[in-house]
Amino acid sequence: xxxxxxxxxxxxxxxxxxxxxxxxxxxxxxxxxxxxxxxxxxxxxxxxxxxxxxxxxxxxxxxxxxxxxxxxxxxxxxxxxxxxxxxxxxxxxxxxxxxxxxxxxxxxxxxxxxxxxxxxxxxxxxxxxxxxxxxxxxxxxxxxxxxxxxxxxxxxxxxxxxxxxxxxxxxxxxxxxxxxxxxxxxxxxxxxxxxxxxxxxxxxxxxxxxxxxxxxxxxxxxxxxxxxxxxxxxxxxxxxxxxxxxxxxxxxxxxxxxxxxxxxxxxxxxxxxxxxxxxxxxxxxxxxxxxxxxxxxxxxxxxxxxxxxxxxxxxxxxxxxxxxxxxxxxxxxx
Amino acid sequence: xxxxxxxxxxxxxxxxxxxxxxxxxxxxxxxxxxxxxxxxxxxxxxxxxxxxxxxxxxxxxxxxxxxxxxxxxxxxxxxxxxxxxxxxxxxxxxxxxxxxxxxxxxxxxxxxxxxxxxxxxxxxxxxxxxxxxxxxxxxxxxxxxxxxxxxxxxxxxxxxxxxxxxxxxxxxxxxxxxxxxxxxxxxxxxxxxxxxxxxxxxxxxxxxxxxxxxxxxxxxxxxxxxxxxxxxxxxxxxxxxxxxxxxxxxxxxxxxxxxxxxxxxxxxxxxxxxxxxxxxxxxxxxxxxxxxxxxxxxxxxxxxxxxxxxxxxxxxxxxxxxxxxxxxxxxxxx
DNA sequence: CTGAAAGCGCTTACAG
DNA sequence: CTGAAAGCGCTTACAG
Numbered sequence: 001x002x003x004x005x006x007x008x009x010x011x012x013x014x015x016x017x018x019x020x021x022x023x024x025x026x027x028x029x030x031x032x033x034x035x036x037x038x039x040x041x042x043x044x045x046x047x048x049x050x051x052x053x054x055x056x057x058x059x060x061x062x063x064x065x066x067x068x069x070x071x072x073x074x075x076x077x078x079x080x081x082x083x084x085x086x087x088x089x090x091x092x093x094x095x096x097x098x099x100x101x102x103x104x105x106x107x108x109x110x111x112x113x114x115x116x117x118x119x120x121x122x123x124x125x126x127x128x129x130x131x132x133x134x135x136x137x138x139x140x141x142x143x144x145x146x147x148x149x150x151x152x153x154x155x156x157x158x159x160x161x162x163x164x165x166x167x168x169x170x171x172x173x174x175x176x177x178x179x180x181x182x183x184x185x186x187x188x189x190x191x192x193x194x195x196x197x198x199x200x201x202x203x204x205x206x207x208x209x210x211x212x213x214x215x216x217x218x219x220x221x222x223x224x225x226x227x228x229x230x231x232x233x234x235x236x237x238x239x240x241x242x243x244x245x246x247x248x249x250x251x252x253x254x255x256x257x258x259x260x261x262x263x264x265x266x267x268x269x270x271x272x273x274x275x276x277x278x279x280x281x282x283x284x285x286x287x288x289x290x291x292x293x294x295x296x297x298x299x300x301x302x303x304x305x306x307x308x309x310x311x312x313x314x315x316x317x318x319x320x321x322x323x324x325x326x327x328x329x330x331x332x333x334x
Numbered sequence: 335x336x337x338x339x340x341x342x343x344x345x346x347x348x349x350x351x352x353x354x355x356x357x358x359x360x361x362x363x364x365x366x367x368x369x370x371x372x373x374x375x376x377x378x379x380x381x382x383x384x385x386x387x388x389x390x391x392x393x394x395x396x397x398x399x400x401x402x403x404x405x406x407x408x409x410x411x412x413x414x415x416x417x418x419x420x421x422x423x424x425x426x427x428x429x430x431x432x433x434x435x436x437x438x439x440x441x442x443x444x445x446x447x448x449x450x451x452x453x454x455x456x457x458x459x460x461x462x463x464x465x466x467x468x469x470x471x472x473x474x475x476x477x478x479x480x481x482x483x484x485x486x487x488x489x490x491x492x493x494x495x496x497x498x499x500x501x502x503x504x505x506x507x508x509x510x511x512x513x514x515x516x517x518x519x520x521x522x523x524x525x526x527x528x529x530x531x532x533x534x535x536x537x538x539x540x541x542x543x544x545x546x547x548x549x550x551x552x553x554x555x556x557x558x559x560x561x562x563x564x565x566x567x568x569x570x571x572x573x574x575x576x577x578x579x580x581x582x583x584x585x586x587x588x589x590x591x592x593x594x595x596x597x598x599x600x601x602x603x604x605x606x607x608x609x610x611x612x613x614x615x616x617x618x619x620x621x622x623x624x625x626x627x628x629x630x631x632x633x634x635x636x637x638x639x640x641x642x643x644x645x646x647x648x649x650x651x652x653x654x655x656x657x658x659x660x661x662x663x664x665x666x667x668x
Numbered sequence: 669c670t671g672a673a674a675g676c677g678c679t680t681a682c683a684g
Numbered sequence: 685c686t687g688a689a690a691g692c693g694c695t696t697a698c699a700g
Binding site: 002045047048049050051052054055060070071073076077079080083092093094095097110111113114115116137139220221222225254258261262280281283284285286 | 389617
């Protein structure tokens, strides 16, 4: 049932080497025997053992990819881009679920070494000593997506240009006449850049800064909604004359909208709301949420390209991928 | 940098066999040399090559898992269950994205044979001749999740009990006084069972059957919304006195709600709406969608258990996993 | 308790 | 154009 190359060689009355050559179109072999060998392979439904092949070839052609959380809709888009592109290069993807757990990341790095992956695309939720040390044991190319490694770490990255994106969104609100804009800040890396943009924006136009920090990362809708609502309440309480909410993510924005809805406040009539991420839901008529498109799919494709560059020994630059305001109906002009 | 077992043997002044024994706690080796060997392994950061190991052990301890679409939120939950459980058994997961493409499924089966996976959990979107034939080339356990193989195919499955679930939901509507219930049918397997339940339900209570079929599977929100809206319009047109909509999925239900919203119709005041699936969004106050919980995570866990039974050579029965009505605010009592 | 040797299923110089 | 042989990095009887 499970034939080996020997069985094929025997059945085709040739040597193992000849079968191997037919399989890999390496070395020359007469068209006739080639045809014959291929035919018996087909007939016997023989499939070569990839692992045996890997072990003599020293390259697995599999790339390890880490996902922060297997149910995270944010990652899914970029994963699709990575997967599509990598497969064009003839590489397979081994996906490791991190489950927001540092231990799991460490295990994944070990697995990557055991399995001799040819490269890694990673998404650690932080850059602790242990993580940095684990990464340093690797002797294969590593690219970080949507997370920027600390300066001393030589890992390359691709990330959204959160600062520029946030600034574009704030300028958009400014153009629509908003001057009392509050920021619902995300407690993660991207959140920092957006926060910094907000601060610079306030300084530039001499506006009062009104910041509230949500307490968890925003990939689970129900948690994010609870959080967004809570943040909105704090803002309404401390700065009741706020006219616009610049939310760190769409889910947080929807949470804020829930808070507004419960108080009977109209969006955008009584409060303008914007998010970041352009999740599918944002376009539903109840929300009509103006937000930032992050082009996650394209980022994934680009990530695959970058990693392949590294695998081929080429030098690369870190990339900050652009964002774009998606205008809908959640912002009014003052 | 990339040490082999030979390097360790040399460094520890023992034989390769001894190192191997220390690695696998197989055979006996004196506590002292064991300690010493383990220490040099640690010091040299040696990680055994899994593939070399696999090739002599004839078991990879990796399970192949197919996903219909890498961005599908429906699969994500059960995948998490599968992954969590399999990892408790000490198995790794290799995820193959089908992208709703039959060709990709065939490629995955080939890959499964090349990589000598120990078992497969699959989610084909259909059971064509080619798919059945490809599956028959496999000599490892295969379990189908959320798809039921045709009778002649010996593949086992686990699926939600769609028929019973749909019936429970319809009885729920009946208890709330609804007699003119329309069904927005899904054009897939699960949809058939729900449709059958609907037909039986109508026959049982002598109700007029009012069915409209949505044209695509419902995992992408925007498509499903467009579809659900369209379906609702047809129903409103053909059976204007309908009081409740039994929708094949939550996304379709939300689409129907968009249709109602655009006409200024109130839910549940002027129309009751129920879905299936209990997606996160369903609990938002705008929807308050009454729906069916499918316990996808638990189904994934159970799937892993079943596959492990098969891998161990035990016999199993197909399982139909239970569902439960989740009551919210989208149904009124007549 | 330890190690030499054969074997797993392939690939790849190399000789003919 | 073809094949014998060594090698990839492990494991596993087996002998001592």
